[in-house]
Amino acid sequence: MADENETAPMPEKEDVEDHGHCSDCENEEHHSDEGDRGLGDDTGAKKKKKKQKKKKKSGAPEAAQDPLAKVNSLPADKLQEIQKAIELFSVGQGPAKTMEEATRRSYQFWDTQPVPKLGETVTSHGSIEPDKDVIREEPYSLPQGFSWDTLDLGNAGVLKELYTLLNENYVEDDDNMFRFDYSPEFLLWALRPPGWLPQWHCGVRVNSNQRLVGFISAIPASICIYDIEKENPPPIFTF
Structure with missing residues (x-):
């Protein structure tokens, strides 16, 4: 019989913190129940940890960026490269490797141009359009408020007007970097x-x-044109 002064050993309390390493840690209700039996401070820490965990889970992923908006934000040169690549794939799968393969394809641009087709035999040479025998004497009409004028470039004032028109309104490149600055004498x-x-x-x-x-x-x-010589006045300035 045990001595009355001896006290029965108290059952050891389960360490709440040990649940951080057990296999049931995924069950949050299990931790909540154990926390209720633990100390108040431990319970508060557990609830705080649980709330942060839920907040992390409930966070929605960032909305994917609109692909069209992303493409439109690219520089102009990149957009041109993309457009050329798309046109290349739409017309065909790269350049033809043999003449036979090339003749079987259609060419959206070159089929509209005045050039010989692949395999075509050229038998004559000359103007694309025949010379016009009848030239209209009356000039084309202009919008109201404007009129045609034949410029006398021998007049210094008229020549200066022409120089100013070209210099102030036209450039020589697509990037608008080089001013059309030919001198009046030129x-x-x-x-x-x-x-x-x-x-x-x-x-x-x-x-x-x-x-x-x-x-x-x-x-x-x-x-x-081979052995034929023709006199033509091609336009050189159109503004």
Whole structure:
């Protein structure tokens, strides 16, 4: 019989913190029940930890960015590269490897151009369009408030007007970096070569103040098509 002074051994309390390493840690209700039997401070810590865990789980992932908006934000040169790649894949799977394969394909651009087709035999040479025998004497009509004018480039004032028009309104490259800055003397030399005609220097003026706002011109040129030589006035300035 045990001595009355001896006390029965108290059952050891289960360490609440040990649940952090048990295999049932995934069950949050289990931890909650054990926490209720533990100390108040431990219970508060458990509830705080549980709340943070739930908050992390309930956090929604970031919404995926709109692909179209992402493409539109790219620089212009990148968009052009993407467009060229798309056109290449839409037309065909890369360049043809043999002439036979090339002739079986269709070419959306070159089929509209005045060039020989693959395998075509060219039997004649000449103008794409025949020379027009009848040229209209009346000029094309302009919008109200504007009129045609034949420019006398021998007049220093008119030549200065032409220089100002080209210099202030036109550039020589797509990036707008190089100003169209030919001197009046150069324009006179370029527009009046041997064989020039005054009616090839056509301007457009505003009726109210006679300001020069447009210009188109041509110069004579001899074109050799194999053994045939032709005289044509190709336009060189159109503004």
